[in-house]
Amino acid sequence: MTMMEYRVLLFLFICVSFFKSSLQTQETPNITDLTFKNIDFAMNLYRKISSQHDNNIFFSPLSVSTAFAALSLAARNSTRSQILSGLNLDTLEQNGQPELIPQLFQHLQGNITHDGALKLDQGTALFVDLHFQIERAFSDQIKKFFDADVENVDFGKADISKETINKHVRKKTGDKVKEIVSSIEPLTQMMLINTIFFQGAWERPFNPNNTEKSRFYIDKYNIVQVPMMFSTDKFYIASDDELKAKVLRLPYLGGAAMLIVLPDSNVDYTIIDDEINAERFLNWIKNLKKTKLEVYIPKFKLEQSYSLHKILPSMGIQNVFTYSANLKGMSQESGIKVSQVLHKAVIEVDEKGTVAAAATTVGITAYSMPTTFTVNRPFFFFIYHEATNSLLFMGRVIDPTKY
Template identity: 60%
Template sequence: MMDLRVVLTLISLSSFLHTFQTQESKTPDVTDLSFRNMDFAMNLYRRISRHHDNNIVFSPLSVSVSLATLLLAAGGSTRAQIAGGLNLASLDDDDDELIPQLFQDLLSNISLIQQNTALFVDHRFDLEQVFRNQVKRFFGADIISVEFGKTDVSRDVINDYISRKTGGKVREMVKSVEPLTQMMLINTVFFKGDWQRPFDPNSTEAGRFYVDKYNIVQAPLMFAEDKFFTTVDSDVGARVLRLPYRGGASLLIVLPDPSVDYTAIEDELTADRIFRWMKNLKPVKMEVHVPKFQLEQRYDMRELLPHLGISSVFLDSANLTGLSKDVGVKVSQVMHTAVMDVDETGTTAASVTSAGITTYSLPATFRVDRPFFFFLYHEASHSLLFMGRVIDPTQNSQ
């Protein structure tokens, strides 16, 4: 039996989106892909959130790109499950290359991030030439020959690659290598963004952050007074704030009302709702208090993906004949690591409606002092790059 190990490495930094399209084009395009991928992201988020009550950060883009790469090699029910789990089944009916072509178009439009795909292939593994050509063509993949039998050497080669591609944010993604591994698929996403209007570090003060009814922590709260785009969603009981970065990226913060449990909003997260928040944003002069936070999370996607209908790829019966004609090729592991760092200058992580200015005699206040959600999205492509929640900004990992 031959195992194919797949590793997804994700580093989140920041991204921004604000316009959207409510009707699907007759011919699927990047906007359609991004909308569908956002609903996939919400489904994946809910699966992650059911495992614990801690902070969450992950990159829907990196997970999707890695699965789309496998789609090039998959057939039969294995392919159908991957496309269905990604919420892209309707795009996979007639043209096998439509989905990878759309991802290629998407990635070429997102210049704010450094995205890399790499295949580490055992020197004895017979990788199909068609697959080699396709992953290079659509995803610009690096194909690197290693000798997995030399476990320590191959591990170090892979970790060095990941560290270089993530600006040193992820140094030891791969803890160990099984000598029978035939291939590792690595996808990294890295972005470093500066706020359009940086926070003054001298204005950052310790403040109370209400983790829940019984737990209060002291967290460094950044402060700024300016015109910010904001909206209110009274249906779910939440306020929304957009913090822009330079170069077309923004961080969207969704703050549940004090009387609303954040878990109730999780069930309402959809692409439609998030796009509606974007549409309804209006500029308001206000005081903003936002906690600094550092997040690092690691997920075993093999535990999560079957809940989204993607299970065949892990079984002995997996159809990955496009990858190799060898019998019994399957995915043995899918790991995802995400890192995010938000401070006064901007964000480092390893993802506008025109209106009149509303002013008040005293500025309105947006104080983020309780659990909140964040979404990082790209304006031109409408693509959600990173998302998560902050339950306790003083805790950086689980």
């Protein structure tokens, strides 16, 4: 072999090696990547909501991201880019694979409900004005990946279309969410509705005979009486020393769990708002250790509604709500936009379990635990699917007596 031939072979070898390594760095995203991104989206959305008031908060980030991931199938150009960026999913995009993210959502849903033990029903529906002809390819895609419905309604007949949508929601949530639409705005063209219904029974139910009225300290000056559930058992618990908060896991039958994050008594819960992210959430779960504990938790019921078309523009999802929206994948007709996105979430936590309709290792330890975990002040809670770490619901309870 001549020196020239040797150099050519060496050059080709280097090129092939570089090409292989570049392919390896562009691995196809999986469900773990999706759930991680969904948790950070959940925290971003939570912060937008919490910045507007100091009340109770409850919503389903999975429901919201699923609805907009479905809508992204219709979106083109900057409208689609804004949706994926706002959902924190843009880094999962791969050229020439527009169906990749919908497929991930499809696989995630299959993983959550595959054995039927977990009662979780999701439903996505697009209600579009009669004047718009829906593309058959879009209807097929949204049905295939999200088991979603696209319905034409006459928004000009406000009362009839309102009842059509509310009836759909009642059916999908086991009658837990009775009304999501109270009025139809004039000139409404399209409404995006996503429902999620969760029913979880505690792995170890609380004994109702142990539930007693007790004090809950909203702040230094406001105290309310709440029915406080009690149990003594071995629980999984961790301590986030950096945040100055304790973490408690309460498992449900069927592979889901509630994670309660309780700030220390001298810590303002608003300080924690800015620090919660996917990495921290997953490290709480990873660092849980079993210990014998007395647990006191208030029974509570929350019902919260959000007009997401008023919140999401501040998270970068803007075009889709304006006449510059590009939804050519749904309809070739011009001037179509999303008029309203309504999200309503309901949760009831009692001795039996939960009915809900509608997520750094430094300083996280699992020792020096208290023997009592008393949830008698504002706290955060997360309901997640354990096998995938998919965040189904999250909330903040400031006053458990406020429904």
